[in-house]
Amino acid sequence: MALSRPAWGLGTRPPWGRLTFTLALCLEAVPKAIDMPELLHHAEGSGALGLGLALALVALALRWCWRDDDRAGWAIVALFGVAWLIERASAEGHQGVRHGSLLPVSALIAILATPRVTGSRSAALAQEAAWGAVAAVYTLAGLSKVLGSGLAWFSPTNLGLLILERAADAPEPLMSLRLAVAGSPALCVALATGALLAELGGAALLWPRARPFVALALIFTHVGIAALMGYVYASWALVLLALTWGRLRHDPSPEAPAG
């Protein structure tokens, strides 16, 4: 039971790193409410199901954050799993753009599993476990591009046409920006190279000294992807911010102070 003892009560504000991480989880809950009707072919009740799922995720995330409640954390993992199952089961599901929740969820699983594996609720160990999961996600993303495209990834038309496809429905001034970048082969090669290096550099997140530099490179990559392709991975950037410059939890005090 000692392992599930809350580190703080309702009256103590969690560290901002944990609040930021929780915000990332909540941001990933929102699309579940929006997408569920479409995934369930606009069936009756699908809107209510999506809204219920999103509200439950937000409520559990807040409880996990404030009460350090591991059961709430595992419930979050389970509910994101339910959403994933619905997405996969939907013949019309747009697989391939539904990786958003997996980075914060992977980090959360690593955080929750650490006390069970190590027998310690050390804050440092939990944060290191989260780093390991995050490093794996980015390294896999980079490796997938190397294995899937090889040298063709660096072709100016590869990224240029991807950006051009996303220019058509973009509002000004994003449309002009995307057209300008897509029309510059040298810039497209530079951006494709930079993004791939940043993702492959995710492995370097295992080394504490490299973390601020790699995290910044990855956050800039996310900003670039949002501006040029319209995919906003805010939750991933928030997780990087939380882990690099924040703390996920306080170390539990050995004994509660008397009086």
Added chain:
Amino acid sequence: MLNRRIAALDPPRRVALAAFAVFFVGGLDVGELYPFSRFSMYAAIAPREEAAIPTFRADGQDVSPEALTDYFGVNPDGFAAPEGVVTSTDYILRERAAWVRAHTATTPGPVTVEIGWELWRIDPQTGALIRRALVLQTGSARWR
């Protein structure tokens, strides 16, 4: 050798390395099985010369399919890119097909619907945007 190196790491590094190994090997090995993934979005796209953008027009205006209902004469199974057209926007097609499939009618509506593609490329010499349109289907619908 590797065992000794791992044993020499301090406990936090060992924990980070263990979590990395679980999610990296899990992603590579099992692929797309929650919570694992290879995160292969846009990792492999066939070579192409033009960007393919799916279009959806009602009475000549670009609209979201969700602005309309009671689709008539439109086949959602025929939204896919024609042969030779490569796109990274498959998911948009699936979203649109799902909406149309769920909102069909047995009689024509007052709004003319055109579904197709715009193929865009930038002329490397002049930098000008060159567009050409492909209309695949026409039908009708009703504003919601």
